[in-house]
Amino acid sequence: MSLPAEAVDALQAFQDLPGWEQRARLLMQWGERLPVLNEVEMCDTNRVHGCESQVWLVGELKDGHWQFRANSDARLIRGLVALLLARVNGLSANELQQVDLADWFNQLGLGRQLSQSRSNGLNAVLQRMRELAA
Structure with a gap:
């Protein structure tokens, strides 16, 4: 499966960085x-349950492709969610x-920087996207 253009941009930007500090800074910018x-x-309806931080997610189907928007009360999670959106926006169900x-x-x-709780939270966001798309 080919990557959405925004995901390709994210990959290029993050892979060019030498270390975690630079990646963390870029993550905040995302x-x-x-x-x-x-x-x-x-x-509450749009809140993703299973995240330690609060995450809200809305999705909309446009011409057979999903577009998601999300937000979080935690800066690091916002960055991770932005990268998840880059990966999934424009995909079919x-x-x-x-x-x-x-x-x-x-x-x-x-x-390596994804703690178990962050990983679980992001999986909960992806699961919610799949539920909305089902």
């Missing part, structure tokens, strides 16, 4: 790029089912 969710969207979260973050060079 988090700042997330589109703002309004108060109505940041409701079927393609969404095939996304390998661990592989994606390993390709970005961020796999």
Whole structure:
């Protein structure tokens, strides 16, 4: 499966960085790029359960391709969610089912920095995306 253009950009940006400090800085910058969710969207219905931080997710199907928007109250999580959105936005429901979260973050060079709780939280976000797409 080919990667969305934004995912290719993310890979190039992160793979060029020598160490964790630079990746962490870039991760925060990616988090700042997330589109703002309004108060109505940041409701309990859109909250992803299974995350230690609060994460809200909304998805919409456009011409057979999913577009997700999300936000979090935690800066690092916002960055990780932004990278997840880069990987999944524009995919069909079927393609969404095939996304390998661990592989994606390993390709970005961020796999080692994902604690068990962060990994579980991101998996919960991906699971919620799959539920919305089902």
